[in-house]
Amino acid sequence: MPKFNGSIPVQNTLGGNSTRGSTGQPDGPMIFSFLMVTLVDLGSVFWVGAQFWRVFVSRAGQEEQRFERRFALPTLLLILFANVGVLVGQGLVLASGQALSSQILFGLVSNGRFGVYWTLRKIVVVLALLLTITVFFARKSPHLISVGIAWINLALALVLLLALALSGHAAAANSNMLVPSVLVDWLHLLAASLWIGGMMYIATIYLPLLKKRSLKERINSLLSTLPRYSPLAITGVVIMAVSGPFNATVHMNSWEQLISTAYGRVLVIKVLLVCAMLVTSAIHVRIFRPRLAKDYARYRALTSSLEMAEKTEKGSEHNQEDAITVSGKQHKQLECALSRQTARLVKTLRWEPLLGVGVLLCTGLLNIFAGTLLPATPVLPASTLQQTTSGKPFSATIRTRDRLFTAQLHVSPDHFGPNTFTVHVLEKNGKSDTNVGVSLYVTMLDMDMGTTALNLQPDHKGGFSADGDLDMTGHWQIRVEIRTPDFKLHEGEVRMIMLT
Numbered sequence: 001m002p003k004f005n006g007s008i009p010v011q012n013t014l015g016g017n018s019t020r021g022s023t024g025q026p027d028g029p030m031i032f033s034f035l036m037v038t039l040v041d042l043g044s045v046f047w048v049g050a051q052f053w054r055v056f057v058s059r060a061g062q063e064e065q066r067f068e069r070r071f072a073l074p075t076l077l078l079i080l081f082a083n084v085g086v087l088v089g090q091g092l093v094l095a096s097g098q099a100l101s102s103q104i105l106f107g108l109v110s111n112g113r114f115g116v117y118w119t120l121r122k123i124v125v126v127l128a129l130l131l132t133i134t135v136f137f138a139r140k141s142p143h144l145i146s147v148g149i150a151w152i153n154l155a156l157a158l159v160l161l162l163a164l165a166l167s168g169h170a171a172a173a174n175s176n177m178l179v180p181s182v183l184v185d186w187l188h189l190l191a192a193s194l195w196i197g198g199m200m201y202i203a204t205i206y207l208p209l210l211k212k213r214s215l216k217e218r219i220n221s222l223l224s225t226l227p228r229y230s231p232l233a234i235t236g237v238v239i240m241a242v243s244g245p246f247n248a249t250v251h252m253n254s255w256e257q258l259i260s261t262a263y264g265r266v267l268v269i270k271v272l273l274v275c276a277m278l279v280t281s282a283i284h285v286r287i288f289r290p291r292l293a294k295d296y297a298r299y300r301a302l303t304s305s306l307e308m309a310e311k312t313e314k315g316s317e318h319n320q321e322d323a324i325t326v327s328g329k330q331h332k333q334l335e336c337a338l339s340r341q342t343a344r345l346v347k348t349l350r351w352e353p354l355l356g357v358g359v360l361l362c363t364g365l366l367n368i369f370a371g372t373l374l375p376a377t378p379v380l381p382a383s384t385l386q387q388t389t390s391g392k393p394f395s396a397t398i399r400t401r402d403r404l405f406t407a408q409l410h411v412s413p414d415h416f417g418p419n420t421f422t423v424h425v426l427e428k429n430g431k432s433d434t435n436v437g438v439s440l441y442v443t444m445l446d447m448d449m450g451t452t453a454l455n456l457q458p459d460h461k462g463g464f465s466a467d468g469d470l471d472m473t474g475h476w477q478i479r480v481e482i483r484t485p486d487f488k489l490h491e492g493e494v495r496m497i498m499l500t
Contacts, residue, residue, distance in 0.1 A: 030368050033089030038364030039082035044164060045189070045360060047075045048157040049197015050205070055150050057228045067205050072132045080125045087118060114487070117167040124160045128153060161189045181247070188243040195236030196356030198229055203353045207346055215335070218342055219296050226289065233281065240274065262369040270362035277355045280348065288345045295341065299334045306331060398480050398492040404428055405490050407480045414498060419470055421454055424463040425482055437483035438464040445475040445495070473498045
């Protein structure tokens with residue numbers, strides 16, 4: 001059982017402490033964390049998207065009533081309990097396969113930035129729940145109060161997205177890029193809420209209300225409501241198009257990582273799903289809706305002419321009746337065509353959010369697999385090169401670049417095959433520090449063999465250790481990454497020559 005002394009070695013990303021996660025092989029804690037993170041993302045994106053829809057799009061009281069009565073409370077409860085699951089998942093990761101204790105959970109909540117942002121999530125959701133319960137049991141509120149509540153919910157939604165970004169995979173970025181990375185991740189979540197959340201609202205709230213309306217009412221509603229939503233969707237698309245590549249640039253440093261890491265492969269799938277969403281949206285925005293609007297204009301004109309003809313029917317009744325009959329057939333054919341077009345548009349709008357759900361599933365996996373991204377090998381000065389003595393363990397003292405920590409590295413027995421890697425972390429004042437997370441990235445410099453990631457675990461002797469293989473003799477580089485509870489990364493490197 002890991003021991004704690006006032007704080008806890010919180011990782012940079014949810015599930016980021018799993019050794020298997022570093023190689024893209026999910027274990028039990030990773031899968032549990034993925035499920036909880038995904039449920040939080042799905043619920044949050046839907047709820048935030050609903051707030052934007054209600055403030056900027058909706059003009060029908062029935063939509064708001066349906067959302068408040070059937071969806072708002074269950075969605076917020078889902079976020080609330082899934083957020084607890086996120087905490088438990090992080091605790092399982094830190095427990096490293098051992099029994100989960102209340103001490104670990106308390107340490108997560110009470111120490112470090114993870115606990116602060118996790119608590120912020122809970123506060124936002126609880127406040128939104130209180131507002132929702134008040135509206136649910138209250139009688140019809142004055143319009144001004146309803147508008148005020150809608151704007152308060154929207155403000156809470158934006159804060160919730162910020163808390164998600166601060167505790168998501170953006171926190172795994174280098175400390176120099178942490179602020180822009182979190183900001184871009186927040187914008188990415190905002191884009192998902194505007195676009196995917198809006199589509200989820202359309203499928204679950206708006207479209208079911210159209211079933212009870214006549215064809216004419218359905219078409220009028222679609223042609224008047226969807227254009228009001230389009231600016232939000234377009235904004236989401238633009239933000240996602242800008243923030244997505246930036247996110248990839250922050251977290252990845254080579255095209256090879258798109259194939260060689262689990263993070264990169266998931267990112268490729270996510271990009272393909274987003275492209276599919278773009279194509280689907282373009283089809284119904286540029287083809288289905290304009291065609292429906294054009295035919296509906298013809299239908300209304302033909303309806304008006306038929307009504308006029310029936311009112312002015314005099315004299316040559318036979319010819320007039322023939323003209324009316326022909327126009328009636330055209331009217332009926334056009335009505336059937338409109339019915340088919342409306343059904344096609346509704347079906348597209350109903351199934352399109354599934355692509356968005358796939359995107360959010362990929363987002364959850366990116367949170368889990370952020371640890372599989374391995375940094376590029378930097379060029380080190382000759383002073384960092386150390387040669388081992390045959391038959392003796394390798395030892396080195398590594399100073400982090402920011403000079404805040406010193407890592408005492410030991411590799412034993414330091415020969416070809418299995419080895420034990422041990423690190424003792426010292427603060428600037430020379431005091432041992434066990435309230436951190438330690439990872440090693442081992443790279444063979446003489447041959448392209450990739451980089452092996454080792455997530456070291458507390459050895460209960462004041463250090464951290466893990467087993468790993470050195471597959472050949474020659475020049476090796478070991479990069480030490482120290483992660484403090486405030487999510488900052490402290491890095492240092494050393495090179496060694498293994499002779500046997």
